[in-house]
Every structure is written in structure tokens, then in C-alpha cells.
Amino acid sequence: MQQKVLVIENSQVSLNLMEKLVHKANLTPIGARSLTEAQYKFSHATPEDYLCAVVGYQLPDAPRGEAIDFTTSAFLPTIVVTDEISNDVRDAVLARDVVDYVPKENNQVYDYIARLLARLDKNRHIGVLVVHGRRGPRAYMASLLYRHNFSVFQVGSAKDAMAALAQRPNIQLVLTDSALPDESGTRFIANLRKLFSKEQLAIIGIADGNSAALSAHFLKSGANDFLRLPFCHEEFLCRIMQNVELMENVESIRSAANTDYLTGLSNRRHFFYTLSMGYQTLPTPHALALLDLDFFKTVNDTHGHDAGDAVLKAVAALLTRHFNDELVARFGGEEFCVYLPQTDADTAIERLEAFRRQVAALKVEVDQGGPLTVTVSIGMTFQPANSIEALLSAADRLLYQAKAQGRNQVCSDS
Numbered sequence: 142m143q144q145k146v147l148v149i150e151n152s153q154v155s156l157n158l159m160e161k162l163v164h165k166a167n168l169t170p171i172g173a174r175s176l177t178e179a180q181y182k183f184s185h186a187t188p189e190d191y192l193c194a195v196v197g198y199q200l201p202d203a204p205r206g207e208a209i210d211f212t213t214s215a216f217l218p219t220i221v222v223t224d225e226i227s228n229d230v231r232d233a234v235l236a237r238d239v240v241d242y243v244p245k246e247n248n249q250v251y252d253y254i255a256r257l258l259a260r261l262d263k264n265r266h267i268g269v270l271v272v273h274g275r276r277g278p279r280a281y282m283a284s285l286l287y288r289h290n291f292s293v294f295q296v297g298s299a300k301d302a303m304a305a306l307a308q309r310p311n312i313q314l315v316l317t318d319s320a321l322p323d324e325s326g327t328r329f330i331a332n333l334r335k336l337f338s339k340e341q342l343a344i345i346g347i348a349d350g351n352s353a354a355l356s357a358h359f360l361k362s363g364a365n366d367f368l369r370l371p372f373c374h375e376e377f378l379c380r381i382m383q384n385v386e387l388m389e390n391v392e393s394i395r396s397a398a399n400t401d402y403l404t405g406l407s408n409r410r411h412f413f414y415t416l417s418m419g420y421q422t423l424p425t426p427h428a429l430a431l432l433d434l435d436f437f438k439t440v441n442d443t444h445g446h447d448a449g450d451a452v453l454k455a456v457a458a459l460l461t462r463h464f465n466d467e468l469v470a471r472f473g474g475e476e477f478c479v480y481l482p483q484t485d486a487d488t489a490i491e492r493l494e495a496f497r498r499q500v501a502a503l504k505v506e507v508d509q510g511g512p513l514t515v516t517v518s519i520g521m522t523f524q525p526a527n528s529i530e531a532l533l534s535a536a537d538r539l540l541y542q543a544k545a546q547g548r549n550q551v552c553s554d555s
């Protein structure tokens with residue numbers, strides 16, 4: 142279910158705009174034009190359904206930020222949006238327990254709010270580890286991170302940090318002081334880099350004081366970024382957001398490069414990479430199967446390319462379900478590949494035969510002339526070859542044989 146966002150804005154134009162931004166972040170806006178209306182709506186709802194609140198500073202029945210006090214006391218992460226750009230208002234807002242303060246200075250702020258909303262939703266799944274020898278700064282950073290919905294963990298030493306990272310795979314960001322009780326911050330970062338790449342774990346060094354050399358030292362030791370204490374609330378959170386977004390962008394590029402756009406399966410390149418990284422020598426017994434849909438050109442020619450795409454997606458989904466734990470890929474066109482490690486020939490043939498029958502029984506709903514049916518020919522090799530290319534050419538020969546012998550069958554060299 143989409144999470145809700147309570148939007149409290151006194152002007153209808155601003156309310157409409159904010160509601161659009163909330164929709165853009167795939168969330169559901171619940172609008173109110175006064176504090177009283179917001180209180181009424183919130184008291185008649187389930188608090189857990191709400192992700193956060195976007196609140197105007199000045200409302201007819203709440204002229205000095207009382208609506209902020211209402212949402213923060215209801216434990217709603219609160220983004221304050223205001224036309225008031227004075228330092229007094231800014232200080233009054235940031236003295237409260239808010240996520241962020243966004244003055245409506247220019248159009249960029251709307252983009253920022255949409256990003257912030259999407260982040261609050263995503264941050265729930267991101268672990269952040271705060272490593273600092275002193276409880277005060279540690280608790281301060283943790284409290285800011287909690288407001289942004291991160292899953293926060295705090296430790297006081299490098300040793301405890303390593304233990305926390307081993308236990309909690311959802312930690313994607315580490316904030317570390319420069320002088321930990323058991324190790325220097327830079328040595329700790331260098332040790333972390335032996336275990337995690339910059340794309341797997343972002344590290345922000347916290348430099349105490351004014352030493353420019355320390356910031357450079359952090360970056361050279363493998364930190365993604367650094368912050369100098371004392372930092373302001375807004376800078377801290379902007380830097381965190383930037384680093385987390387950068388990691389996510391790298392991840393989406395990586396995923397796009399490894400995935401077949403139509404079916405979501407691994408592509409040929411990723412299949413080769415995973416297999417070569419996973420095994421120095423390919424395990425025996427094993428099986429590699431090449432699967433090719435029969436007369437697929439006729440499906441396209443008769444029912445159109447979209448219908449062909451629907452068939453490819455349906456077969457890919459079946460393949461994923463059937464070979465849940467194995468490496469499966471779309472090699473291109475209507476050709477797929479499955480690798481079964483540590484599988485004897487009888488079991489492999491049984492599984493591929495069962496899959497072949499399921500494909501033949503598949504009925505794919507399409508817009509015109511459906512449901513469609515399709516069959517698959519399979520070439521499967523059990524050779525103890527050590528090169529992936531050799532396995533593929535053996536499977537390819539067997540696939541050719543399956544086609545030549547009438548299609549809709551499995552040919553193997555068992």
C-alpha cells in the first residue's frame with residue numbers, strides 16, 4: 142500500500158503543487174488547509190499509514206509554526222516548507238525536531254522536496270552506522286538520521302563497527318570520527334575498503350576541527366566524503382542524501398548493464414561474468430542448457446511484435462520460477478540459457494523436460510487472437526569442459542539437433 146503524506150498548506154495553489162510532488166514520489170497526499178483540519182484528518186486515520194508531513198510555517202490558526210509542533214509530537218517526520226526566508230524563522234524551525242526546512246526561493250526547491258519525499262520512503266531500508274568514541278556527537282548524528290527515517294546503528298569503536306557490519310548487511314553508509322578509541326579513523330576506513338567497495342558502502346569521515354590535511358587524508362584512505370564538525374543540520378543531511386543517491390545511481394547503472402530490459406533476466410554478458418567469477422573450475426557433474434522457442438517468427442508475423450514480447454516475458458517468468466536457485470539468462474532474441482551446477486544428468490533431463498512441458502501448456506493472453514501457445518527446443522550438455530564457450534558450443538549443436546528432429550524436445554549428450 143502507498144504510504145500517505147499529510148500536507149498542511151494554507152493556500153490552495155501551494156496545496157495543489159505539494160500534492161503533485163507527493164504523487165511524483167509515488168505517495169498519497171492527504172491535504173489540509175489549516176491546523177484544525179489536519180488534526181481532524183490525522184485523528185481519524187491510522188498513524189502508521191503516514192510516512193511524513195509537509196507543513197507550512199504560517200497558517201491562519203497556527204501563525205508561529207504550531208502545526209510543526211503538532212506533526213512532530215505525533216512522531217511524523219516533518220518537512221517544513223515556507224515563504225518566510227528570514228533567519229529568525231529558519232532558526233525557529235530548525236530548533237524543532239524537523240527533517241528539513243525548505244524556503245520556497247526558486248523552482249529547484251520543488252525538485253528537492255520530491256527527492257526528499259522519495260528518500261524518506263527509501264531510507265527505511267537503508268542502514269547507517271555511526272562510529273564515534275564520544276556519546277554526545279554520536280547521539281546527535283543518530284538523531285538527525287532517525288528524522289530521515291534511516292535505520293540507525295551506533296557504536297563507539299572500530300572493533301564494534303566491524304562486528305555491526307558483519308551482522309547487518311543492510312548497512313550502506315558509515316559515518317566515522319577521525320580518532321576512534323582503538324584505531325585512527327583513516328586506518329579504520331582503509332581496513333573497511335579492503336572489504337567493501339565504494340559502491341557497496343559509502344563512508345563519510347567526520348573531521349573534528351579545521352585541518353584541511355585531515356579531509357584529504359580521509360579521501361585518500363578511501364572515504365567517499367567528509368564533514369567538518371561543527372556542521373549545520375542541513376549540510377549534514379544534504380551530504381548524506383547525495384552520497385546515498387550516488388550509490389543508488391551506480392547500482393541502477395550496474396543493474397541496467399546486467400539485465401535484459403524486456404524480461405528482467407540476466408543478459409549474456411552477466412551470465413558469463415557470474416559463471417566465471419563463481420567458479421575457478423566448473424563443478425562436476427553439471428549441465429548447461431540452451432533453450433530456443435520454436436517458430437517464434439510466426440508468432441511475431443501473425444500476432445505482432447507486442448504479442449511476441451508478451452510470450453518472451455511469460456516464458457522468462459516461468460523459467461525464473463522453475464529454476465529459482467540457478468543461473469538463468471536471456472541470450473538474445475528467443476534464446477535462453479540455464480546452468481545447473483552439481484546436478485546429475487538424470488535430474489537435469491527430468492527438470493528440463495518438466496520445463497519443456499510447462500512451456501507447451503502455457504497460455505499467453507494477448508490483445509488480439511489469444512491466448513497463444515508456444516513450444517521450446519532444448520540442447521543440453523553435461524561435458525566436464527572447463528571453458529564456458531566450449532559448453533555453449535556443445536549445447537548449441539544439441540539445440541540444432543533438437544530443432545532438426547522436429548522441435549519441442551530436449552536433446553542431450555548424456
Ligand SMILES: Nc1nc2c(ncn2[C@@H]2O[C@H](COP(=O)(O)OP(=O)(O)OP(=O)(O)O)[C@@H](O)[C@H]2O)c(=O)[nH]1
Binds near residue numbers: 548
Ligand atoms: N517480439 C520480439 N521478437 C523478437 C525479439 N528478439 C528477436 N525477435 C524475433 O524472433 C524471431 C526469431 O526468428 P527465427 O530466428 O527465424 O527463429 P524461429 O522462427 O523461432 O524458428 P526456429 O528457431 O527455427 O524454430 C525473429 O522474428 C526476431 O525478429 C524481441 O525482443 N521481441
